[in-house]
Amino acid sequence: MSVKVILALAALALLFVALVVWGAARDDEDSGGWTFGTLAGCAAGRAVLGSDVVDQRCFSNRVFTARPGRPCVVRIRPLEERFAWRHRQLVLALARGGKVQVQLAPAEANAPAVSLPLSTRMPKGPALPVLPDGGTLTLTCAQPDIASGLCQVRLARR
Numbered sequence: 001m002s003v004k005v006i007l008a009l010a011a012l013a014l015l016f017v018a019l020v021v022w023g024a025a026r027d028d029e030d031s032g033g034w035t036f037g038t039l040a041g042c043a044a045g046r047a048v049l050g051s052d053v054v055d056q057r058c059f060s061n062r063v064f065t066a067r068p069g070r071p072c073v074v075r076i077r078p079l080e081e082r083f084a085w086r087h088r089q090l091v092l093a094l095a096r097g098g099k100v101q102v103q104l105a106p107a108e109a110n111a112p113a114v115s116l117p118l119s120t121r122m123p124k125g126p127a128l129p130v131l132p133d134g135g136t137l138t139l140t141c142a143q144p145d146i147a148s149g150l151c152q153v154r155l156a157r158r
Contacts, residue, residue: 045087062155066141078134089127094118097151098143107133
């Protein structure tokens with residue numbers, strides 16, 4: 001093999017290592033494991049992290065808590081990263097309760113709100129795109145857990 005081919009392969013290997021290290025640094029600290037976020041997230045955007053949730057009155061340890069008549073309303077902060085054109089993905093899963101109505105209203109004026117129900121029949125929702133400007137997430141408890149009288153929804157992985 002020529003020296004040029006060896007140098008090109010070495011450069012590609014260094015680039016791959018740099019991407020892996022960068023991805024490990026970007027992953028959520030409380031996720032419990034590394035998920036190859038950089039390579040998978042290049043096209044899909046990164047997952048919404050617990051640190052992206054601004055108002056944490058009804059949010060703790062990656063779990064949102066709503067009661068009947070008292071919805072959980074939180075803001076998702078805007079991106080402050082260098083690559084702010086990328087969106088994030090919000091994946092939610094029902095942890096407690098029978099039915100929760102989820103509404104994500106983007107901060108951008110012309111972007112439509114997204115609404116979906118989570119229930120015991122469909123406990124995990126599809127990935128919802130969170131635009132760079134952030135938005136407001138509202139969780140309304142429609143059918144609480146019988147024992148606790150509340151609904152809980154957790155941030156899930158893709």
